[in-house]
Amino acid sequence: DGGITQSPKYLFRKEGQNVTLSCEQNLNHDAMYWYRQDPGQGLRLIYYSQIVNDFQKGDIAEGYSVSREKKESFPLTVTSAQKNPTAFYLCASSPGVAGGRETQYFGPGTRLLVL
Amino acid sequence: GDSVTQMEGPVTLSEEAFLTINCTYTATGYPSLFWYVQYPGEGLQLLLKATKADDKGSNKGFEATYRKETTSFHLEKGSVQVSDSAVYFCALRSSARQLTFGSGTQLTVLP
Numbered sequence: 001d002g003g004i005t006q007s008p009k010y011l012f013r014k015e016g017q018n019v020t021l022s023c024e025q026n027l028n029h030d031a032m033y034w035y036r037q038d039p040g041q042g043l044r045l046i047y048y049s050q051i052v053n054d055f056q057k058g059d060i061a062e063g064y065s066v067s068r069e070k071k072e073s074f075p076l077t078v079t080s081a082q083k084n085p086t087a088f089y090l091c092a093s094s095p096g097v098a099g100g101r102e103t104q105y106f107g108p109g110t111r112l113l114v115l
Numbered sequence: 116g117d118s119v120t121q122m123e124g125p126v127t128l129s130e131e132a133f134l135t136i137n138c139t140y141t142a143t144g145y146p147s148l149f150w151y152v153q154y155p156g157e158g159l160q161l162l163l164k165a166t167k168a169d170d171k172g173s174n175k176g177f178e179a180t181y182r183k184e185t186t187s188f189h190l191e192k193g194s195v196q197v198s199d200s201a202v203y204f205c206a207l208r209s210s211a212r213q214l215t216f217g218s219g220t221q222l223t224v225l226p
Binding site: 004006033040041042043045048058090092103104105106107108109 | 119149151156157158159160161164204208213214216217218219
């Protein structure tokens with residue numbers, strides 16, 4: 001089955017700890033995205049990548065880092081600099097950015113909780 | 116900048132009632148418009164989309180028409196079911212290449 005997988009489903013972070021959320025897609029999509037969702041709110045863009053070895057900051061990139069070494073993988077690291085990391089994190093991908101009209105497809109999400 | 120304004124929730128309806136969730140937007144150029152649905156504890160699923168003015172997106176009995184003159188993309192369904200209970204997000208994608216989401220509308224359908 002083609003799709004987007006995120007792991008783990010739940011992740012617990014201790015104070016001062018960096019944690020990494022996994023996102024993998026086998027849709028052969030060029031573009032990948034990370035969003036943060038807080039209760040009762042819409043999604044906010046953290047980082048996005050249009051092509052391998054390239055990525056750009058979104059609206060709330062502070063305290064987060066990403067890499068895009070492979071087309072199918074776009075891991076997100078939540079660093080200790082992120083003071084309020086508790087949220088639901090969603091990864092998405094789309095075929096490409098030409099024309100800006102491609103649909104984004106979402107993974108099942110990872111819920112990050114701070115101990 | 117781009118923005119999406121959605122009807123405040125929560126919305127509670129009885130089964131077989133008519134549903135409307137309002138969505139208006141502000142964007143430069145000619146954005147594509149989307150409705151996504153999120154079931155409890157899950158990611159977002161694309162429900163329908165429209166890419167140009169007067170297009171009607173439809174899926175699973177839901178419909179929305181891209182109205183450029185009123186900058187709106189209201190979601191409608193003639194007869195809701197309990198299984199439609201979820202959070203619905205309106206979103207747009209303009210030349211900025213990223214999705215801008217509304218705040219979401221929680222729908223609960225009672226049997």
